[in-house]
Amino acid sequence: MWPIIIAAVIGILAGAVIGFFVARWYMKKYFQDNPPISADMVKQMMSQMGQKPSQKKLNQVMASMKAQQKKNN
Missing domain, CATH: 1.20.5 (Single alpha-helices involved in coiled-coils or other helix-helix interfaces)
Incomplete structure (x- = not known):
């Protein structure tokens, strides 16, 4: 048993x-x-915070998020 x-x-x-x-x-x-956050979502968040989301700024934010993701892996 x-x-x-x-x-x-x-x-x-x-x-x-x-x-x-x-x-x-x-x-x-x-x-x-x-990825949990897309460029469209970042664009919406920036608009809600009162910022004018330019393509350059979106690319910078997305690049920094990818770099952070690679750093964490």
Whole structure:
């Protein structure tokens, strides 16, 4: 009886650890492919803050966000 219980506990723990790393890998890949903030969203935020969003400024903001994302990876 005890070997079955120990095997079940080890199986549950191994499944949780493997599931965590698979989910982490999937989310990293998802956010690299689909960034949470797009240029249109940045443009809207700048307009709401009262700034006139020029293309140059948008490119600077997006470049800084990409650099920060690469720095964090």
